[in-house]
Amino acid sequence: MGAIDILGFWILIKIWTIIQDFILRIFCPSLIPNTDKNGVKIKPTWEIPGPTIWLPLLGDALTLNKFGGPEKFLDYVSSLHAKYGPIVKTKLGPQKFIFVNHPALYEEIVRSEPKCPVSFKLPSAEAFYEKHKIKRGLFFRDGEEWREGRTLLTQLLLKDTGRYMETLFDSVEPVLQRLMDNWTFKSGKSKDGHIQNIEQDCYEFFLSAIMTVTYGQHFETYLSQAGSSVTTLAIEAIKLNQSTFDLNAHPIQMATGLGLKCWKEYEAYTLNNLTIGRKCADIALETMAATGGSLEEFGLLYRLKNVCNASDEDIRVHCTDFTVDISDPVSLTLLWTLYALGRNLDVQEKILQEIEHVCGTGENVGYNDFQKLPYLNSTFKEVMRMFSTAQLVIRKNAKDVVLGGYNVTSDYIVALSTFSSHKNPALFTNPEQFWPERWLGEERDVDTGAMKRSENAYFPFGIGKRACAGKHLVQNLTKLFVAKIVQNFVVESDEVQTKLKIMLYPDGDMNIRLKPR
């Protein structure tokens, strides 16, 4: 074979490779072998391990059903990781999922985030927006609109949190005291200290606390002028959560098209919430304009208007989010906190001893004390590890991304489960044990001495650029709550299992008993 023949053959092969690549790129883009910047081959999406999908319409829904259906979704995800490893591909109904469960993969997700990561919205929220086009806060924003809102909320809630936060949290003290009085009364009425309707009490406390922080101590006047009350908002928030769960268990087009009860309820509660929230913000804004106002009197509203220079429309939208849209994760966190304390009497005693040592017996614990209360801080971290109410962090990518050496096409949503990660025995010693001490030092493997815990495996408030903007607020509010509880009561609780209803719920009645100290 002469040199010309070899060259001809080589050219033919090259042309064939180009044609093959062209055909694959058009018809099966996920089959194209790719390489990363170090020349390492990137494997196609279909090579990601996962259950074989025999029924394209159902996907792996039958296996999920074997675990107990959508409420046991987290157990299903953990079983996939146990069987297939830290990166798993599956399909449930029409939705394609990639689940990841390793700190290195979370880091990759954060590293490859675009300037404005796209938010994941539940189908119910998308359908509501499609129909009503009401402007919403950060959760519902993307692109530049999100970036502007995020900059505003970062300035408001995550930066310069010293003296300003102290003032805000001081204003919560009377709200907390009212709750203690209510629970002292309720526990006295029952033989064993059982607190009736504790879930609603947690919602009412959170709503009162966040509204005090957002609008100042006169919030109840604005709320009543807007046509509602804390109790009504709490009851509707609980009902809204149920209808959101019911609605998302159906194909959304079917639910909206047939006007199913869950869609009608969801629509009515959401509309009502948004109307009340916006009215309340308007009334508070008018009152502040008329009186001049101060941080002590008008809380975040004052700061939004006078320090952050936010527009009235932005103020309406964000304050509505804080006050009528975020009650579920926080109220449930308070409930799980009581549960965890109730199962661990020794933890309550240690927190109380620490408080008495640092602040004195019976003294109010304030925002500035937290840095001197490491055991209280660790207890909060441990509650959020074991009972992280937002159990799934979801990313919807606008473009294909590379994860764990695989190309992940944009038709998949990428989901991280705190349930799987926070209970991974490779990363947390005895993960099923409630043990605040783990956060006080390093966790090391008993046999090898190697570092065990990875901070990156812990993400109760999400990861990357879209991580929770309200995390400081929640941390501090919950710590005030815990301090007050252990100063006033001994908490007891009966064991319950968990279930997923968008958020992490108790699977059964939460029996909390409070014995006054």
Ligand code: HEM
């Ligand atoms: C225990 C209570 C809470 C939990 C567990 C929680 C958790 C989360 C999580 C997991 C995300 C998504 C993060 C991601 O996708 O990576 C998020 C986003 C967000 N949270 Fe929270 N959150 C809580 C309370 C709050 C509160 C009280 C506020 C406001 C006062 C708040 C404001 C927000 C906002 C505005 C976003 C959207 C951020 C964005 O898209 O840029 N959260 N939260």
